[in-house]
Amino acid sequence: MSIIGTVHPIRNNGCRSQPGYLGYRGMATLENDLLKFDIPEIVYGIGALSSIGDCAQRLGGERVFLVTDPGIVEAGWVDEALRFLKQVRLEAVVYDNVVTNPRDYQVDQGVQRYLEKKCDVIVGLGGGSPMDTAKGIAILVHNQGSIHDYVGCNLITQPIPPLICVPTTAGTGSDVSQFAIIADPKKKLKLTILSRAIMPDISLIDPKLLTTKSTELIAATGMDALTHAIEAYVSSLAWPMTDPHAIHCIELVFTHLVNAVQTKSMDSLEGMAIASLEAGIAFSNAILGAVHALAHPLGGLYDLHHGLANAILLPMVVNKNMEHAPEKFAAIANAMGAETRGKDVYQASACVPEKIENLIAALGLPRRLYQVGVKPEDIPSLARQASEDLCMLTNPHCYLAEEIESMYREII
């Protein structure tokens, strides 16, 4: 699919935009027509983990606070990272008390530990959970109050310490994004923090780290990357600098994901590492859409893996969104390898849901919400939360709470 085109007008999808939201300090804007594109420095390679010490030193670090989780420790990557840090005589403190859908109190514990140990650079080593926890800790060591005070857009006033993210999954994109998602287990909510202040300084990507992941996780995180790319591509803030990244991710996912799950070949894992990176670049700058708006409440209420939630929601949301951005979905169909010759944009768009469903089937992921524990009686509350999610603002169409209710019910 050729990606021609200059800057199209920024569309307003009908959502009432929050004050200050989408101002170009944080990202592209609905107000003054300025667009922005901002990503961390990316260091990539098989074995790139060995340069972790060099990266920390370049950022002026002397004592590293390494945020990770027990699975990464068990896989041996924390020991490797510590060895490489030691080689350049850097001290390190490990904080591995992080779970999937990381909790607000885990951020607080991390902050206390960071301050006690007088660290000066933070490394997030893991999937989205350790990296988002690292971001949360980074916010609070230089800003007052609790993590709840920074929920929303661009509320962080003091710069964070130097931050390096080292992803061990291919999907989250947290290593290049301005997002951090933290769970509030008391209220069973997901908190979305969005600020240019939390973009990492360096994203250090070593595809070797993907080799110790389960096939289930590779499948779910791969679907997360695909969802990021599709939502960023049809976002009302998409522009010619974000579009090629989104399209490149979609091509890579349809080339490599099934193979990565089935064989874990280094070639396919590299493909997925780049796919995740491309999607992260696209969505950090163009933001997301309704799939994420509907997925966040599911993560908050049921502690559901984010990639899995996205995978179940994606075909249904695409089906609804198609008519609001048919040219864009036709381009997505092309990137997925669909046969679109002789079809108009509506006919070509219509290939997208089937392509996604076939991919999900090949990956053996669940297709219905009941399979992951969603209860019909929770739907009104889930829908209300989804309608208020930041990500709905950039979806091609703004869905109201009652529409979202029927969307959830369609796939329960």
Place this chain on the structure above:
Amino acid sequence: MSIIGTVHPIRNNGCRSQPGYLGYRGMATLENDLLKFDIPEIVYGIGALSSIGDCAQRLGGERVFLVTDPGIVEAGWVDEALRFLKQVRLEAVVYDNVVTNPRDYQVDQGVQRYLEKKCDVIVGLGGGSPMDTAKGIAILVHNQGSIHDYVGCNLITQPIPPLICVPTTAGTGSDVSQFAIIADPKKKLKLTILSRAIMPDISLIDPKLLTTKSTELIAATGMDALTHAIEAYVSSLAWPMTDPHAIHCIELVFTHLVNAVQTKSMDSLEGMAIASLEAGIAFSNAILGAVHALAHPLGGLYDLHHGLANAILLPMVVNKNMEHAPEKFAAIANAMGAETRGKDVYQASACVPEKIENLIAALGLPRRLYQVGVKPEDIPSLARQASEDLCMLTNPHCYLAEEIESMYREII
């Protein structure tokens, strides 16, 4: 053209690589298989110049050193920039003593002025010449010695002051690159400085600034962008993160350049602004090739406009390079809109020189070196310099001085 693929092995083109060159501190590497991708923050929009003060303040600046040239002053953009800086109460010192192919002594004068006036942030407003001069000044206000001490790769040890680049042409890519090219008028040489230390903090792109440029300059700078994209795409350091940017530029140039020259419509100027940006991102991370190696000596000896030199050299160099990267040139042919169905990669590649020649003809640019004053007796010396140029290291094939002599003679 679909851009599928994972990371291909970094190829060595046979050139002896310089010690320290291509180490990932500066860029991707031939030695440890690490690749990097690093770009400034990009702020884009029609009217984006109005945010210059905000950008300078975000970088902590209080007194702006504005490097520009007399043409930009005359066009009124310097007054506009000063007005916007004043709106946020920033003082500014203007240094406009810059010419095409900026001189080493102009850098020295700028440094003296910057230090006298106690400035703390630098803005390069203009084409490649003011921006590269701004980079040269930025190097010397925080590093000892003369600009000649920093010629080569990664020789800058102290960070530069905050640097904002505001391009007024669509082609140079200096606003996003790690390159600065300064002329040594005594030795009639171009000095190439390549270091991550000189990448600007912010590239502020306002397509409105292109409206006051002559059609000749739009044509020549547009060919510069195309050359950057083609050389970066076939570079031995190209990788899946740089390739889509290069291809996107090629598509945009073949869609918008002729129209930009003929009509200066805002749509076509926006197309070229993005094309230049995409090419800059590609070549800053994948580096360049033989066209630039052969163009730099022409700029040094004859003070020839860099875009014009590239335009004359490009079809001939592509003709030689094609056989060394046929798959890549086939993809370029597709991006140029050539009819490649049913052709193998060699046949498809062969469309590229003709496509370029047709474009140059449509733009009314010269096709031979004699038309721009090149003398046959200078060719041996030009060829020797070209063979030693840093850009030759990443060309798909390493040409020796005697081969380069005959290359120049072919198009004299």
